[in-house]
Amino acid sequence: MITGHVFIATSLDGFIARSDGDIAWLLERDDPAEDHGYDDFIADIDVIMMGRGTFEKMRAVRPWPYHRPVVVLSSTLTRSDLSEDLLDKVRVANFSPEEAMRMLQSEGHRKVYIDGGLLIQSFLKAGLIADMVITSVPVLLGEGRRLFGSIPADISLRHEQTKSFPSGLVQSHYRIEA
Incomplete structure (x- = not known):
């Protein structure tokens, strides 16, 4: 059974980026001396699925x-938009969340890291996220790109654990209840 997993940071007021996509506020708070668990998280992931916006931020x-295969879900990008050095690392697909997960499952993948605000929202709406690790950064942005958008019905979460770090970051792990 294939499952989707989220590992992401937000401002305290729930934004993953400024309105223009800037994430400098997040990078300024990153303390390399702190282990926020990303290495352990990604070690158990088979493939990374990201949205076009996230890919645009990372492509250069x-x-x-990334040391895992990357699939970019996009209706506008194509393979010809990839630089030569990414052709064997990144695949572009124009699929719905359900179609993308079926494709990855048929290839033998079991754990998928879902990255990017709009992509996470669409996977949540489709019921394809198993759990989320959300790190709150102690900064208020006031506006920007929200992690969560409108949803057609409540999504119940079960709190697994919360950790706080000397830098002020607070990380919570939630499991999506079926």
């Missing part, structure tokens, strides 16, 4: 930071 980062 070198060295390429």
Whole structure:
């Protein structure tokens, strides 16, 4: 059975980026001395699925930071939009969340990291997220790109654990209740 998993940071008021996509506020708070659990999280992931916006932010980062296959869900990007060095690392697909998960399951994948605000929202609406690790950064942005959008019905969560860090970050793990 394939499952979707979220590992993301937000401002205290629930934004994942400023309105223009800027995440400098997040990078300024990153303390390399603190282990926020990303390495342990990603070690158990088979494939990363990200939205176009997240890919656009990451596409120029070198060295390429991902050591898992990446699938970008987009209705506007194509393989020809990828740089030569990413052709064997990134795949672009124009699928619904359900179609994308069926494709990945048929390829033998079991745990998928879902990354990007709109993508996370669409996967939540489709019932394809098993759990979420959300790290709150102690900053108020006032406006920007929200992690969560409107949903057709309540989504019940079960709190698994919360950790706080000396930097002020607070990380909570929630399981989606079926």
